[in-house]
Amino acid sequence: MIANNNRKIVTRLSLRSLRVSPLRNLAVISAVVLTTLLITSIFTMSLNLNKSMELTMMKSVGTDFHGSFKRVSPEQIEILQQHPSVKEYGVMLHAGLLRNEVFRDSPVEVKRIDEASARHSFIHLIEGGLPEAGNEVVLSTWVLDKFGIQHALGERVQLDIDITERVLKQEFVVSGYYEADKNLAIAGLAFVSDAWVQQNISGIDPAESEASGSYVNTQEMSVMFKNAVDIEKKLDKVLADTGVNRPTGVNWAYTTSSLSDNLIEFVPYVAVIFIIMLSGYLLIYNIFYISVVRDVKFYGLLKAIGTTPRQLKRMIRIQSQILYLIGLPFGLAAGYVIGRLLTPMMNTFSSEPMEAAYSASPWIFIGAALFAYLTVWLAAGKPGRMAARIAPVEAVRYTGVQTTRRRNKRSKRGGRLHVMAFTNLFRSKKKLSLMLTSLSLSIVLFSIIFTVIGSLDVNKYLSTFLSGDMVIRNEKIETHEGERPGDPYKLSEAFSSDLERIDGVKSVEKVYYYYDIHDMDEKIRAVLQPLSETEPPQPYLTSLLERNSVYLQLYGIDPGWYDLVQKDVIEGHFDPQKFASGDYVLVAQSLMWEEDTYTSYYHPGDIMEFKNLGKSYEVMAVMNYDALYAATTQSFSTYGFNAFFPSSELTGELPAETNPPWPLSATLHIDPDKLDSATQAAKSLAASSDELVVKSREDYREELDGFIGVFQIIGYGLSFVIALIGVLNYINTVVTGVIMRRNEFALLESIGMTKRQLKKMLVYEGIYNVLLTTAITSTLGVFLTYSIAKSIAGNTAFTVFRMSWLPFVLVVPVLAIIAYTVTLSSYRMLSKATLIERLRQGE
Amino acid sequence: MPILNIVNLKKYYGKDPQTTVKALDDISLTVEKGEFVAIVGTSGSGKSTLLHMLGGLDRPTEGKVTVDGNELFAMSDEKLTIFRRRSVGFVFQSYNLVPILSVLENITLPIELDGGRIDRTYLDEVIQALGLQSKIHSLPGSLSGGQQQRVAIARALATKPSIILADEPTGNLDSKTSQEVLILLKQMSEKFNQTIVMITHNESIAQMADRIIRIEDGRIVSGNATPSGARIL
Numbered sequence A: 001m002i003a004n005n006n007r008k009i010v011t012r013l014s015l016r017s018l019r020v021s022p023l024r025n026l027a028v029i030s031a032v033v034l035t036t037l038l039i040t041s042i043f044t045m046s047l048n049l050n051k052s053m054e055l056t057m058m059k060s061v062g063t064d065f066h067g068s069f070k071r072v073s074p075e076q077i078e079i080l081q082q083h084p085s086v087k088e089y090g091v092m093l094h095a096g097l098l099r100n101e102v103f104r105d106s107p108v109e110v111k112r113i114d115e116a117s118a119r120h121s122f123i124h125l126i127e128g129g130l131p132e133a134g135n136e137v138v139l140s141t142w143v144l145d146k147f148g149i150q151h152a153l154g155e156r157v158q159l160d161i162d163i164t165e166r167v168l169k170q171e172f173v174v175s176g177y178y179e180a181d182k183n184l185a186i187a188g189l190a191f192v193s194d195a196w197v198q199q200n201i202s203g204i205d206p207a208e209s210e211a212s213g214s215y216v217n218t219q220e221m222s223v224m225f226k227n228a229v230d231i232e233k234k235l236d237k238v239l240a241d242t243g244v245n246r247p248t249g250v251n252w253a254y255t256t257s258s259l260s261d262n263l264i265e266f267v268p269y270v271a272v273i274f275i276i277m278l279s280g281y282l283l284i285y286n287i288f289y290i291s292v293v294r295d296v297k298f299y300g301l302l303k304a305i306g307t308t309p310r311q312l313k314r315m316i317r318i319q320s321q322i323l324y325l326i327g328l329p330f331g332l333a334a335g336y337v338i339g340r341l342l343t344p345m346m347n348t349f350s351s352e353p354m355e356a357a358y359s360a361s362p363w364i365f366i367g368a369a370l371f372a373y374l375t376v377w378l379a380a381g382k383p384g385r386m387a388a389r390i391a392p393v394e395a396v397r398y399t400g401v402q403t404t405r406r407r408n409k410r411s412k413r414g415g416r417l418h419v420m421a422f423t424n425l426f427r428s429k430k431k432l433s434l435m436l437t438s439l440s441l442s443i444v445l446f447s448i449i450f451t452v453i454g455s456l457d458v459n460k461y462l463s464t465f466l467s468g469d470m471v472i473r474n475e476k477i478e479t480h481e482g483e484r485p486g487d488p489y490k491l492s493e494a495f496s497s498d499l500e501r502i503d504g505v506k507s508v509e510k511v512y513y514y515y516d517i518h519d520m521d522e523k524i525r526a527v528l529q530p531l532s533e534t535e536p537p538q539p540y541l542t543s544l545l546e547r548n549s550v551y552l553q554l555y556g557i558d559p560g561w562y563d564l565v566q567k568d569v570i571e572g573h574f575d576p577q578k579f580a581s582g583d584y585v586l587v588a589q590s591l592m593w594e595e596d597t598y599t600s601y602y603h604p605g606d607i608m609e610f611k612n613l614g615k616s617y618e619v620m621a622v623m624n625y626d627a628l629y630a631a632t633t634q635s636f637s638t639y640g641f642n643a644f645f646p647s648s649e650l651t652g653e654l655p656a657e658t659n660p661p662w663p664l665s666a667t668l669h670i671d672p673d674k675l676d677s678a679t680q681a682a683k684s685l686a687a688s689s690d691e692l693v694v695k696s697r698e699d700y701r702e703e704l705d706g707f708i709g710v711f712q713i714i715g716y717g718l719s720f721v722i723a724l725i726g727v728l729n730y731i732n733t734v735v736t737g738v739i740m741r742r743n744e745f746a747l748l749e750s751i752g753m754t755k756r757q758l759k760k761m762l763v764y765e766g767i768y769n770v771l772l773t774t775a776i777t778s779t780l781g782v783f784l785t786y787s788i789a790k791s792i793a794g795n796t797a798f799t800v801f802r803m804s805w806l807p808f809v810l811v812v813p814v815l816a817i818i819a820y821t822v823t824l825s826s827y828r829m830l831s832k833a834t835l836i837e838r839l840r841q842g843e
Numbered sequence B: 001m002p003i004l005n006i007v008n009l010k011k012y013y014g015k016d017p018q019t020t021v022k023a024l025d026d027i028s029l030t031v032e033k034g035e036f037v038a039i040v041g042t043s044g045s046g047k048s049t050l051l052h053m054l055g056g057l058d059r060p061t062e063g064k065v066t067v068d069g070n071e072l073f074a075m076s077d078e079k080l081t082i083f084r085r086r087s088v089g090f091v092f093q094s095y096n097l098v099p100i101l102s103v104l105e106n107i108t109l110p111i112e113l114d115g116g117r118i119d120r121t122y123l124d125e126v127i128q129a130l131g132l133q134s135k136i137h138s139l140p141g142s143l144s145g146g147q148q149q150r151v152a153i154a155r156a157l158a159t160k161p162s163i164i165l166a167d168e169p170t171g172n173l174d175s176k177t178s179q180e181v182l183i184l185l186k187q188m189s190e191k192f193n194q195t196i197v198m199i200t201h202n203e204s205i206a207q208m209a210d211r212i213i214r215i216e217d218g219r220i221v222s223g224n225a226t227p228s229g230a231r232i233l
């Protein structure tokens, strides 16, 4: 009861204190808004990113069901669906494959689905409904386009459905169609009705078709649980509880895209949030700290009258909470909007194309509010404890000239202001060194970030992706996994002659690609065998040794690439003429299991046999594992390696029964005068195929600009915060120093120092601070910046180290201005009275 | 029964032995309940320092202070503050009102901080006696010095403390107002059997006290004997 009663007066005191310090409140509210805004936008972005990643992966899986039971019978479905953990389920029956000629290269599966499966498989019908009659079918717009029929209900289409034992040819009526989603992995789907299934394939024994691998008339039951935690365990539990024994499948989109598995991706976010909280903390802490020091008498008086330390702490706490509550909604709202606007930009930095998905999870706001609260809570804590510790005598002590003793001591030093100022600096060595460290540190960090950003090099970046003016890549080849519709032959000879004929194209340099399962020879075994005997065993390596093969990527390159070879050579010498003869191979180092370790199985002069090329080659040189990066698929297989031949070696006569090589990319070298028109022409040529990706030098430049933009935002944001910390620390030290020395200044005045002289002395102190800081940064600081920035730039792709001197030069005038302003305003504060005195004199 | 007991109280300022200021140099003193004690002495003799120690506003270098049976400096900061707001009323030379609270709020502040119930009739009586009725909703800043000092006295009396400590309560007032304020203080304390320890430079005010203690250089030079006689005046 007592506690409740006295809470009221503490609240009243807090509110009144707030009312008399509008400027301080504004500063704290701004800090709260800034902190909340930044945290909210980070949360929004990371949740959106996570959701985008999840969506992208689910689309490539084809469903957002948590998991599935494969090849279940209708009776088993009945049992399984009754399990309490199954919240929702859908059944999909595999009916066969389309054999129509237009789908020769891209298989289309025929299925029967129910409403739940459609909903969970991103199949949103534009028109119509799921098929009911035996001759009804639902197709995607992609399939309709392939058939060359209109997007309309009632269209007739002839389907040749392969049910393994025979191919059923039948005319169907389109009962519904849906938008083919280019992000969806399986574009080719046709949905038939249950009536069709009953008429045509119900006689097929699922067990038999399972054994034969056709899976016709087998059903898969997909399920949704309460949440996506431990899906595999949940599936197993359902099986164990029901006694059904069938294979299960987990939707890996839930496991690989989950926060916990991708923790490393979120480390930057955590770091940024920490920095934001730290800067918010410092801002708010400093404002409260100075206000407590300023109002020492006020708190001392309250304590003398009987306000307990705990009540004083609460007063500060309540003030901070009220200001927090005022700032919070603004910060949350603005942060959410900004985070949402920035999301599409963040998504472009992902290695795969991503569709932006937006989250409006309440956790964004709850989380941001909590983190911001934590910041405010921590920031107000120490000033609160300080107010609580103030001795009550502070309030009642008579302030004025106190002793004559000090006067003598002072006068010995004479009236030389700069000498006085200099000795004043070293009065509190701890404070001085803290301030100098913090200032110098922030300048050094700023210079490091500035130097690293300045070292980013557009040309170095471009050359890793592009050797000419534009590149046309066959992206489909680069995705090995899964059956995807697509024509790997899109970059045909005919197409490339079309490219060559474009006005302004000087040359078209092609890269051919061949995926080679390469028998292990003595040399490879000599390296891998010992590795397999070390502990702990590596299952992947063991399986490679058992299979006695490694996976190689062979590239046939046109002469236009030859100029780029030598810079990646680490052993041997590259001779273009000899290489063009076709008797030589360039091998890259192999990527080993351990990160950042590479080994070459071969050395220049070794002879290598390539069974699938029907020929032996002499190793001309050994190259970096990622040599000619722009020419490759940009993926690497562990223990395998890349090998480069002249393109004639891959396009020439190959042994029978080997797969033909794939044209991977065509790089165009264009006459600079006709760059625009030729780029346009090439783009429109390539646009006829949906599997070719065209990127010009300009496109890559834009990508890098975006990357640099984000890097700059984060980098400069970080250095801003760090600089802020340094400056705040400085302000804090100077202002509190002046407040605490108020009596001493009064004394100096009383012995004849004029206000002008006093001001001069303070300005001298400021100048000395700047000089000391400059002395530190221009020696130790330059050294640190040089060595740290150099090592960062050296370890980052796309950077060429360039030392930036600007921060060191710029810092001197900036510091001088800050020092001067801070000194002047703290001097002005001196002439104003404290809160108590101000108000006592009557407003 | 003594309400206030001071034993070997010392307060030194400064660590350097050559320059330490012995503000209080081994003071022992007893004050009886209901007694009105005046402390006099030259400027810088240690009067304020002593008063601060009696009220627990500052901690001594050495020695003990016992108020109403409670040893002040054995208490934690929190406990000491609570004890102070319940048992000690302060009147300072410079009024020391809380500028952001109205006159009435200032007066009731110690009670409210304690979470106690406000005794309206008693409070009205005090306010009436000090002539503050028309000012209770004003902020201290708009009051004259004398009025502010009367508010400070009202605040000191509000919790009915057993002891009132006053440091030159009339230092900033003209002699007529000083007299008025003093008489009020004395009347109130007599009515509620309160003990008053008051610092003053004014000889005629000192004469109103039951006992005058003289301090020089941090030592009591006279008046350290409890008078057996009844109150004068």
Ligand SMILES: Nc1ncnc2c1ncn2[C@@H]1O[C@H](COP(=O)(O)OP(=O)(O)OP(=O)(O)O)[C@@H](O)[C@H]1O
Binding pocket: A402, A403, B013, B014, B021, B022, B023, B041, B042, B043, B044, B045, B046, B047, B048, B049, B050
């Ligand atoms: N915080 C302090 N630091 C150093 N010395 C102090 C401090 N407070 C008081 N003193 C010294 O202690 C001595 C006693 O001071 P005190 O304020 O008690 O004197 P006083 O008798 O109240 O004087 P006055 O009549 O002028 O108010 C003085 O010499 C004073 O300078």
Ligand SMILES: [Mg+2]
Binding pocket: B047, B048, B049, B167
């Ligand atoms: Mg005094």
